[in-house]
Amino acid sequence: MDITLPILILAIPITMFLILGIGGVKMSKKMAGVLGILGLGTTAVLAYIVALTYYFSGDPLFIVDGVRQQYQVFDVTWLAFTQSLVVNIGFLLDPISALMLIVITTISFMVHLYSWGYMEGEQGFQRYYAFLSLFTFSMLGLVVATNIFQMYIFWELVGVSSYLLIGFYYKLPSAVSASKKAFIVTRFADLGFLIGILILSYYTDTFNFVDMTSNPDGVLLSTGGATFMGASVLTWAMVLIFTGGMGKSAMMPLHIWLPDAMEGPTPVSALIHAATMVVAGVYLVARMFPVYCTVDAAMTFICVVGAITAFYAAVVACAQIDIKRILAFSTISQIAFMMVSLGVAYDKPIEGVHYSGLGYMAGMFHLFTHAMFKALLFLGAGALIHAVHSNNYTAMGGLRKYMPITHITFLFGCLAIAGIWPFSGFFSKDEMLAAMFARHWFWGAWMTMVAGLTAFYMFRMYFLVFWWKENPHYKEHKPHDAPWQMSLPLIILAIVSLCAGWIPFGEFVTWNGEPYHIHIELSVAVTSICIAVCAIALAGVMYAKENPLPAKVKSFWPTLWEAAHRRFYWDEIYMFITHKIIFGIICKSIAWFDRHVIDATMDGFAKITQKTSYAIRGMQSGEIQAYVAWYIAGAVVLAAITWLCLI
């Protein structure tokens, strides 16, 4: 494949960032918006060309005997620290990176378009588009990375752009603290990621993904059975690398930043905190999947973390008031779903049964469909917020009459996430649940329960926003549908959410490149649909019309409701640990040492220096006789001392 297109895909967004970032202040808002949208539109077209060429051209570079290949379009040496420590930079095409190219550019383009309407009249409009371009560049660079170090660099870059965008309203203290929180928490997780990378590459002598994943047993062998604290070093490396993924993908206990990240503009939440950046962790596990398969402990760890997170986030989502927070917890829960799906996938037979990495395919499928319908939901939420100027559902209610387009598209999104046939979410969720049941009935049952909760809290929000009772404020300020720039992306995404399930996804993305023929597991499908429908019905009974039932349920067990509403006090726990223990005890003693020992020593040096400087000033008397005397004395003393010492 020609390298022009891949290079352009990365070059256009970063150029846009530079143009808008440097020249933005001098541009009109319209100009900046049009430039940003055109630039991203071009990128999207190119990305589609590259991805579709990869899937459909049948070129032997990409597919051999029906098996899709990993292909490095280019991979050049970037930093050569030593002979063996070499960092490359390149462009890797394989089923998942091509998939991500499509997902990122699609959502990013929708968000660019949508923001033109949503951000109209905001201060710093040009800056906003510059940051969006920076983010798109970083995310594209992340998914096409040929080696784990390149991925790490772009991983940090998406972190930075996310930080910049969350803190976009930098005059709001809450936005500033949210951006700091997001950056610090993910950065903390990335520390683990970096250590993991170093351990892994220390043993394997390579950063390259293809080298590692094409020969996972070689990776295992290269560690030579070394262990650390009872676990093999490979387990440590893979778990630490997964820690980075936990940070970015907001797995427990590092999830605390994502709900606060909703302080950013809503289109940003749709792009970064729903569809693309937060799935970077899933992408990372998928990227390293063959290596993870050789480490049972790491896979179990992923399953457990994912299962707990999915359930926790679903419960918390049931007790939130802010609709963006509900969507945020729903995102956490859905990403955890994908994690579990990857965790249960094995490429090797277990107890005689061969699972063929069904979970991998399903997880990636769900990543794709989830990106579409979650972006739709966020953009819909943005339209609602745009109309009523509040994030809370208490300011909404009965909006279906006022905002028909938003209502219908939002309903599509809810149906998709609830997993109702024929919406896309049904297909991907069905495959995931089938994979989980195939591994062990416990995982299947647990996650089916989470799926039921999902349907419940989504429709709770849907009914509270669009049904319930009309808010009296509508009389003074009548809500209405958003302008076309905002409605168009909603409609497009709604159609995609409806249809995406019919894509024969297994033909395109599987763990080993061989096609997998999707077939609906009827028993699983029927069960999950039944549960989803029951959950929706329950939500309907409770919230479709104004009634005292929700209040009764709430008062039935107030502590539980309060705890769920306060997210089970995770933030308070973090505050306690950081403020009371780290700042209060550890930092204080260090500060004391710093002030009284280190600073005091330095002050002492400074004082001695000043005093000596004052004391010897007489040497520079200005009298030439004295100068010459010093001169001869210096020469003689020098000779004498050396003579005494050496002879």
Added chain:
Amino acid sequence: MDYSQFGSMIPELIVLGIFMVVFLFDTFSGEKGKKILTPMATILFLLGTIAIWIVPASGEEIFGGMYVNNTATNAIKAILNVGVFIVLLQSAKWVQSDEVAIRKGEFYELLLVTLFGMYLMVSARHFLLFIIGLESASLPLAAMVAFNKRHYESHEAAIKYIMTAVFSSAILLTGLSFVYAFSGGSLYFSDIAVNINRGEMSGLLLAALAFVIAGIGFKLSLVPFHLWTADVYEGAPTAVTSYLSVVSKGAAAFAFFIIFVQCFGSVYSDAWEWMMYAVIILTITVGNLFAIRQKNMKRFMAFSSISQAGYIMLGAIAADGLGLASMMFYIFVYVVSNLGAFAVISTIEDNTGKLSMDDYNGLHKTNPKLSFLMTLAMFSLAGIPPFAGFFSKILIFTSVTGTGSWALYMLVLIALINTIISLYYYLLVVKAMWISPDEPKIGNFESGRCQRVSLVLCGAGIIFFGLVPYIYQYCYDAVMNSSDIIASIMVFVFR
């Protein structure tokens, strides 16, 4: 005698040629012709500098080995030339002033003659030639120091300079006469190396070593042979001060390396290295301690340059190819950094006559570009990354620690501590310019064209010399391609 041997002295011939042209032009041209003297001298010198950079060194030893022209000497001459060229640019406005204009030809002539003397110091492989070079580099300088005829300070400085210079020459020659006694009647470096390193260590030779160090230490203003420095720097015209502080030091440092490694390489290396050890510590520390207290910018730069000379001499104590290469690189970086600072000082002095550090308070409000350049120069002198001074310090420290003895590690540690002290006083200037809340005492003014060129050259050098690896590579290759230096280093290292 074979007169074709003179053909090998290309750099000297170039400088002499320029000298002759300037001299004849100055003598025979009319009043009008004198106006183009400055541009003519500057452009001729630029062409000469380029020629020295380009023309490859012959690598020959001529006059029976008295004089050598190899890549290393050629490189250090080229580096000195860059310094002189910048000094010429800086002095362009000063030489046009009423008091000096009538004598400006003399300034160029004296400058070129001293430069010629430094060339001889660098290339000499015989003490007689070396002394001739040293004297012709010293005596005309006294006339230059006294160039502001009507200023009392200028006279005082010149007297102090000439007295100390004569005294130091006497000491140096005394030392050399001891050496002569031991070397079997030869003053060739190579003969001395063979003859004095044969037997036991002698007390007389130790005295000789100390005297030679003192003699050259005068030019480098090493402590305790430095006391003339501050007074002379303060009294001399600023252009002469900047010339004294970089070019004359660069030549002396290089000559020092050659003399000590080639002549006193094997048996006496312990002796002179320990002497230098003490002298370097004293130089860096005392220079710093005095610099802290200075209020006059020229005195301040005098003590700063004393302490910098100590850092330069670290390369001599490393005494190997890397040491010489990093010493040359340090000199080059020091040339642009120090001259950058002097460029700002002389620009301000020429336009407003202010020289006190207090006058610099709030300078950024009226002269942001000058303040920026001064900040660059101060950062580079203090060794703050990513400016050139950081890399030159790193390289010279590495060359010293490369030999691996604990004493040298201690030396580097002391040098590092002193770097912190130096940071304090360099930042005093930066603080005065940027942070001090006072109203600026220096108004906005338009600096001369030549001054601006020199400012830009120095600024570019400070920023790019460290980042572009070519410069250091140039020094390193120059040293490695000089067979006679490498040979004597080899003898020295495998003693």
